[in-house]
Amino acid sequence: MSEPDAPLTATQMRLMAYVDDEMTQAERREFEQLLTRDAKLAAEVAEFRCLADLTRAVQVAEPADHEIRRFWEGFYNRSEWQLGWGLLIFGSLIAGGYGIYRLLAGDLPVVIKLASVTALAGAAMLFFSTLRQKLRTQRLDRYRGVLR
């Protein structure tokens, strides 16, 4: 069992009030006079200031973010997600390919088959053109790093 924290002394309370700028002008003057006489206390103030600066600089991660990172570190969790995506994409490609095959092998007039293939080819070209635009401009997007 850990020891409970010792209660703060009056000097420590004053020290924290000084570092956090919570003193009146008179209290502040009095404390600064004390600092000129007590080198140990001055060193303690410097140490507290460093700690306060450090605390302000540290960005505390949200607990959910931390937990999500831990979730993705797990091999099973990653594999489950990747396998799920793999099956979804694979199944969609097979189904799409079969759909195109049925379209071309069916009894539809040649004009309709030709029109369908032309439209699909056009859609694919437009998609890849848009994708190339995106990839070319993506690295210039200065908002990519914005999270929330």
Place this chain on the structure above:
Amino acid sequence: MLVVTSDDLSGYRIVEVLGLVRGSSIRTRHLLADITEWLRNLVGAELHHYTKMMAEAREQALDRMVDQARGLGADAVVGARFATSAIAAGASEMLAYGTAVRVEKI
């Protein structure tokens, strides 16, 4: 450039009102992100891709508003506001607007 939601700036006096400034951005996520968010929607969770999308749009809209204010020679934008609207499924517009002003220290 100071951007505040209040109508005035503490410690400053507005010496000239330069008019309305605004910036907008419409952003969307890709299809795979939409599928992921749809899955999260089924179980209830924060939609991270959409949170990021809105944050990106907000920052870009804000920057565009500030750029316009800077172009007018403003020192600050007062009464700044954000407005949002859905443009299409999975795409949203973020609009930032305010009043560009020139100020001097009191």
